[in-house]
Amino acid sequence: MATYIQVDPTQKLEPFKSVKKLPLEEYFTSGHRTCQGCESALVMKMMVKAAGPRSIILGSTGCMYVANTTYYSTSWVVPWMHTQLGSSGSAALGTSAALKVLMRKGKIKNEPINVIAFCGDGGGADMGVGAISATLTHAEYNSLILMYDNESYANTDIQLSGSTPWGANTTFSSPGKVKRIMHRRWKKNMAGMMAAGHPECKYVATICMSYGLHGMNAIRKALAIGGPTFIHSLDPCPKGWDYDPYLSHEMGELAVNSGVWPLYEVENQVLRLTGRTEQIAAGKIRRVPVRDYLLKQGRFAHFTNDDIDYFQDKVDEMWDKWLIPGVIPFRKDVEADPPALN
Amino acid sequence: MATATLVEEQRATDKTALITGSEAIAVACKLADVDVITAYPIRPYDTVMQYICKLVANGEMDCEYIVAEGEHSQFEIVKHACACGARVFCGSSGVGWMYAMEALTVTPALRIPMVAMVGNRALDDPGAFGVEHNDALTVRDLGWQLVWVDSAQEALDTALIAYRVSEDRRIFLPCAISCDGAFLTHSQALVKIPSQEKVNQFLPRYNRADLQLHPDNPITVAPQGNEDWVMEIRRQNYAAMERVSLVLKEAYADFDRIFGRSYGNPFFEEYETEDADIVLMGMGTLSTPVRVGIRKMRTEGKKVGFVRMRWFRPFAAADLAESLGRFKAVGVIDRDYSFGSPYMSGVLTTEVRSAMYSAPGPKPPVLGFIAGLGGREVTVPDVEKVAGAVYQAAEGKSQPLTQWIGLRE
Amino acid sequence: MSYTELTVWTRGIIMDKEGRDIVNSVSAAARQEGKHAQAMENYVDNPDRTNAPTRKYCRVSDSVLENELTYENERPNIVVLVEGTMVKGWDYMRGMPAGGTLIINTHYSPDYMLRFVPGLERLAQLVCVDAAKLADHKWLYYRLGELGLDRLSTEGAAERSKLLAPDIAAPLIAAVVKTTGIVQRKTIEPMIANQHAFHAAFEEMRITQLNPVAV
């Protein structure tokens, strides 16, 4: 097969073998203005620890812009630039294209440089989905788009996004005397959509930094594989989810172990459930009830037992009926009842 | 040896080609060795991207040519490329320019020297292809340099000048080159295409210097600001815009020296003004019917001149006011509108009136005319009608301050 | 002082290029002869639609063109129909001053075509030339859609290579040159890609002279 896509060499990033073998250096450090226990700040730290110093980071509007970099102060060691709310895809593409052409023309030194653009769920799953989708089709530009999903527009005061779970209390969906459930949309399946819709994208993964080594290795793979890649990270948000900040780590574990947040990667079109999710799917560990996850969060404090049951049913459906549990929402029933052929 | 000399000679000689305004800008991009270009379709500007596509496909130009999925991304992509040190080109028209508005706002704020072409087009609704200047004018307050050209030659030359001025470290502001839809973008004219050698002599390589986003230059760009900072940041852009006039004059002088083409006063061009009683003003290709009208009126003994604004931002208020003070009355023809503005006139009229207010010299009456909206032709009789009204004002007779010309009434 | 308007009617997309070739090469030749000339498309027809009638204009003058920014040719002296069936259905003759020329790409004779022409009384000559056949593109008549695939841009922006120089349009240009003298044969001839068709057309075109009456 002829090759039409010319991909520049990427950095060689072997997986970190264990937490004890991690580099000590930090490229995103202290003094950001995030909440106590901010899991998204942790994602930033681990993301750039995984990438290393030869990286350029683009950050779209959101908590990780406003809180991390308030003018005249920054937490970034590596170069960082703001991009507009819906522009993480465009920022990754433009930066990568510039590096490619400037290196080709000899205007800057030819070397692999990581390009990472991050966005929140508002900037990614809502406003920026078009630009991200476009970037994932530009196979010749190396970049990673990382969506840190704290399940609301957390920076503007916790308004619901397309990534907010069903029924959650947000400032745009606060329960009232007559309507208890103001948010009736199910969370958008962003990673699945990106994997299914962009056949030339070589790597899509879901991560949760409660499993830091797993998450960092996914980032290293995404950066090394070449071409545009996408990672969706679920970040517990102590402010918007309303839980005591010290529970951030545990909340991420509960999201994975209850099956609400399946971990998987799609590498060169091959899908693999990973981490705890793989063990759940293999029957090695049992999913914990979503009740254990939901009742620890103030944003679900208005839920009745019926609401919790509905939530559990939807998660069960995701596991029991989806073509690939937690990933592809087509129903298995289709196979059981194939359309008649003449 | 002989062959080499021949090639040298050919490269050193300007060629003449019959091309449209859009193609002239495409040629300028090639000569400027632009690094990253993003395209998205909308008439009439998009012909420039079709030409560039061919230049790339034919190996005449080496750049990243990216087709975006919307104007917002189109402008964001080049914004980021430019922040890394790439020379970039972009463009749009009408509502496409509007769709990119967020990116257009941040580009000057970030001191990104992007050069963009606006194929001027009426804003929706109704969807129309014809020229109107309101699209480009929406960025007039944001730190964009704005220039209107009236010929394909000027489009090419101005694009080269725009790169030189915008990428000057003293400036680092974006520049939009406005080309009237149809009349300039789609109309072919003979254009002198300068040699690569001359262009290289005129236009240094873009150097992002201390602001280059690269691991060797770890900077944090555009953190969130608050009331403690924003005024100071705006003041810096004010200073940069203030410096444009000086740098622009340097560039035009160099352009004349290297290419042998002089544009006189870079900011505005005067036609038949030396002995004029009254002058008309306008921007872009409006100059053609106005010049024809003036020649006709001069055969009838009417001494009418014309001042064509070239650079709208920065606006050469003092120079202009001094020049206009020589005449008995001024008629400004706007191919745009500013509903609800003082005297309900067009944008240029408001600016000219404002420039006259603080001028030390005489202040002739300034009449505003709105004409040619949505690409409607401005005819010679229209021009005569405008001149007639301006004569009335010059003679001290009362005239409405804003008049619509060429309207069915 | 002489001033001539040439209006070409063609079919959108599939024969867009032929129309453009005619006005572009005529205006380029006129400029070479030291005249003032302009070629353009009808802006409002674009982006054109497959098969929809589309206009291209050329203006040639001894003096500066003062109507450069007028969208349409209001008084065409020469009208060319790039596709034969365009002879029916609308008034492509409107505005033509007495003594005009109509050129049609068709294998029919002028006498046959005359019955379809509106405003015939203004016409000094009707010229028929079988351009597709002369240019050796016989399939033009039954595989129009395929031809369209070859023509990328409706705005003419993408074509600038030699391959796209006058080919099927060559016989029509020959007809314009031979019957109107808007430009000289020797100036325009070097620009023609399909020299064979251009030369053959000079011999094979059929011209019917008429008696124009001023209206």
Added chain:
Amino acid sequence: MGRLYAIEVIYRGIFQKTLATRITRSIVLAAHEEGKQGISFGRYGDSPERNGIPAKGFAIVGDDQKTLEEGMAKYEPKDVDVTIAVDDTLCKGVESWAWYGLQPVNKLLKPGGTLLVTSRQQPEAILQMAHRKETPYDLAIVKGTVSFSGLWVYKDDHTDVRILGAIAKILPGLFSLKSVQKIIVDQWNDPVKAESAARAYERISSVTVQPGQGNPEVPYKFNLPKWHEMGEGIAIPSIPAGTTMEDPATHATGGFRPDRNPTFKKYTTRTMRPVVNFDTCIKCTLCWLQCPDSCFDVTPEGLYDANMQACCGCGVCEAVCPVKECVTMVNETEFEDNASQWEAWRKDKAGYEAWLADKIKSRPERSHGFRYRGQYEEQIPEMLQVAREK
């Protein structure tokens, strides 16, 4: 011209947002009962609030509308009659997330104004934290467990009304107890809350703080540069790469200490701090790795020393630590400085052990938000009991 009153509430972002809003709103409403005009607002720059990061709310009241207008259209008043700190650890200083430098808690107090603190501590403990001021002021303590809750579920433990009752006593010109009780019943229809306000009114007392008293430390300041001194293109230098650490005992170098943001330190966000038992540490890396604020310095021997300028006290390190009482969160009021624990341990292990044993007696009595459904209902009776104690 009448009198203008300004009252500020300094609170922990989000955790006490509802509490602070209830207080400032109620002040305006109670004063309005007596014919005064007022406005209530949060400091705009503090929003979007971050969990735990100090924030401010204000109530500005004038005897009449014209007087009030003198205090309007400002982000914050120049000085205030009463500063209310609804968390005692705020007395260490206020570094709001959009500001530069650290403001003493009593910075805006007028001479003779009152600092009102919610605390279980005695005045001496508060004055160890609050910076010295050039003019005398009063310190009053509303006894009780500090009230924290999250964004969605409010812990209605009467802290709001007890503070309102105390203000009626401290600043009788602003409003009477009667007016406070009226608006409490109007708003919440709860006579028990009105009673709580009355009890606070009766019990509140204050001490006068003289200029020499208080924390002598000079808080770090930041001077805003002029426009031409700032870099162009909204660009600032990134943080430099970090360095290795040096052992104070052996002078061996190794490990890693990241460079840190020099203009925002975040430690005033802290209400509790981790103390580390270095002897039981198994170097599992989890506290270091999972800390969202990169506050752990890696020592030459591979231990993890929480940097107290960077730590915001979220408690994740304690939560992830697999060893019992290796990392323990301790009430911030127990500490007077931000010194390195590891250096103290390296210099004097026995002394450190004693110090550690003493500190971990003071586990925080506050939880920082929602943990499980029904939690607040369980906590409120105990909190009210503490509030009733002398």
